[in-house]
Amino acid sequence: MARHVLALHVLGSGSKGNCAIIEGPQGLIMIDDGFSRREVLRRMHELDLDESRVRAVLLTHEHTDHVKGLGVWSRRFSGPLFASQGTTETKRALAELSFEEFKPGDELALAGVRVRTFGTSHDVANPVGFRFECRGDSVAFATDTGVVTPAAYEALADARILALESNHDVAMLKNGDYPAMLKARILSERGHLSNAQSAEAAARLVTGRTEQLVAMHLSQDNNRPSLAVRALAEKLGACLDDDLGISATRRPSADAAAASAAELRIRAAGQNRPISVR
Numbered sequence: 408m409a410r411h412v413l414a415l416h417v418l419g420s421g422s423k424g425n426c427a428i429i430e431g432p433q434g435l436i437m438i439d440d441g442f443s444r445r446e447v448l449r450r451m452h453e454l455d456l457d458e459s460r461v462r463a464v465l466l467t468h469e470h471t472d473h474v475k476g477l478g479v480w481s482r483r484f485s486g487p488l489f490a491s492q493g494t495t496e497t498k499r500a501l502a503e504l505s506f507e508e509f510k511p512g513d514e515l516a517l518a519g520v521r522v523r524t525f526g527t528s529h530d531v532a533n534p535v536g537f538r539f540e541c542r543g544d545s546v547a548f549a550t551d552t553g554v555v556t557p558a559a560y561e562a563l564a565d566a567r568i569l570a571l572e573s574n575h576d577v578a579m580l581k582n583g584d585y586p587a588m589l590k591a592r593i594l595s596e597r598g599h600l601s602n603a604q605s606a607e608a609a610a611r612l613v614t615g616r617t618e619q620l621v622a623m624h625l626s627q628d629n630n631r632p633s634l635a636v637r638a639l640a641e642k643l644g645a646c647l648d649d650d651l652g653i654s655a656t657r658r659p660s661a662d663a664a665a666a667s668a669a670e671l672r673i674r675a676a677g678q679n680r681p682i683s684v685r
Contacts, residue, residue: 411544411567411685412431412432412541412542412543412544413429413430413431413520413539413541413544413545413546413567413568414429414430414546414568414683414684414685415427415428415429415430415546415548415568415570415619415621415683415684415685416428416429416430416451416454416456416681416682416683416684417570417621417623417676417681417682417684418442418447418450418451418454418681419441419442419450419676419677419678419679419681420550420623420624420625420676420677420678421472421624421625421626421627421677421678422472422624422626422627422678423441423472423627423678424441424442424446424472424475424476424678425439425441425472425473425550425624426438426439426440426441426442426447426450426476427439427548427570428451428456428461429520429539429546429548430456431518431519431520431539431541432519432541432542433462433518433519433520434460434461434462434518434519435456435457435460435461435462435518436461436462436463436464436465436517436518436520436522436539437461437463437464437465438464438465438466438467438537438548439465439466439467439473439474440464440473440474440475440476440477440480441471441472441473441474441475441476442475442476443476443479444476444479444480444483446476447476447480450681451681453681454681454682454683461484461486462486462517462518463486463487463488463489463517463518464477464480464481464484464486464487464488464489465489465490465522465537466488466489466490466491466494467527467534467535467536467537467550467551468491468494468529468531468532468533468534468535468551469490469494469495469497469498469501469531469532470531470551473551474498474500474501477500477501477504478500478503478504481504487507487517488504488505488506488507489506489507489508489509489515490506490507490508490509491508491509491510491511491524491532491533491534491535492508492509492510492533493532493533494506494508494531494532494533495508496532497531497532509524510524511524511525511526511533511535511558512524512525512526512558519541520539520540520541521539521540521541522537522538522539522540523537523538523539523540523562524536524537525537525538525556525558525559525561525562526556526558526559527549527551527552527556527559528552528553528554528556528596528597529551529552529553529597529598530592530595530597530598531551534551534552536548536549536550536552536559536562536563537549537562538562538563538566544567545565545566545567545568546566546567546568546569546570547562547563547564547566547568547569547570547571547612548570549563549570549571549572549623550570550571550572550623550624551572551599551624552572552599552600553594553595553596553597553598553599553600554596554600554604555600555604555608560608560611560612563608563612564611564612564614565612565614565616565617566612566616566617567616567617567618567619567669568617568618568619568621568684569609569612569613569617569619569620569621570621570623570676570684571600571605571608571609571612571620571621571622571623572599572600572605572622572623572624573600573601573602573605573606573622573623573624573625573630573635573638573639573675574593574599574600574601574602574605574624574625574626574629574630575593575599575601575602575625575626575629575630576601576602576629576630576631576634576635577594577601577602577603579628579629579630579634580593580594580601580626580629583628583629584628585628585629593629599624599626602622602630602634602635602638602639603638605622605635605638605639606638606639606641606642606643607642609639609642609643610642610643613643613671615668615669616669617669617671618669618670618671618672619671619672619674619684619685620639620643620671620672620673620674621673621674621675621676621682621684622635622636622639622673622674622675622676623675623676624676625675625676625677625678627678632653632674632675632677633651633652633653635675636652636653636654636655636673636674636675637652637655639655639673640655640657640673643657643671643673644657645657645671645673646658653674653675654672654673654674655672655673655674656670656671656672656673657670657671657673658670
């Protein structure tokens, strides 16, 4: 079985802008576009990605930090745009663009990659996550969800690369300066996953096949990369790579029954620093 034909590139992940790219053998698939075209191109070039290879754009939902760059991007992009039913009706700027709509649960075929869509739980019209599969390789992606839905658990499990929201540390959020209404929204089932919730979910989703776990959509006000990584590492039995605690590794057990398990690396995506995960 061929492996490592897919890669995940996170240009930025957080409340100030989101954009990620799946790289497959036939081109690139963009997930969301919450940055200016200039910034997207700068970050793509930093990761040695060619914008002419983008074959399609997928939206997770309509919040501004996920779509504000799409209008300008679309002026020079002739490929298809995809959004879940009802998403484009929420904003005039989206309604003016030409989208192909799908229902959560539908499958798409893009650039030689099978894309499974699934519903998430957020305070928007019809939020979704994605699982990308090609030649036995897989990347699973879910952010902006207050709970992991049954459909999400099914779609996210057993992927080689798992990108999962780990938005906030509950204590930091509760003791922080956010208004009570905003705190309640974030903590709700239609808000965002906490570090603890992400770790609980990851314990169910990560298998011996999983090689990369990326904590996504970290709050700059209510979280730290080290807190997210530590929560995941503790739940999954991984060891921190250094005293900073911004990455961790779980090495295969010497036990014969676990000898086939892959080494698992845990890290956090950032708002301002693009990363490639292969």
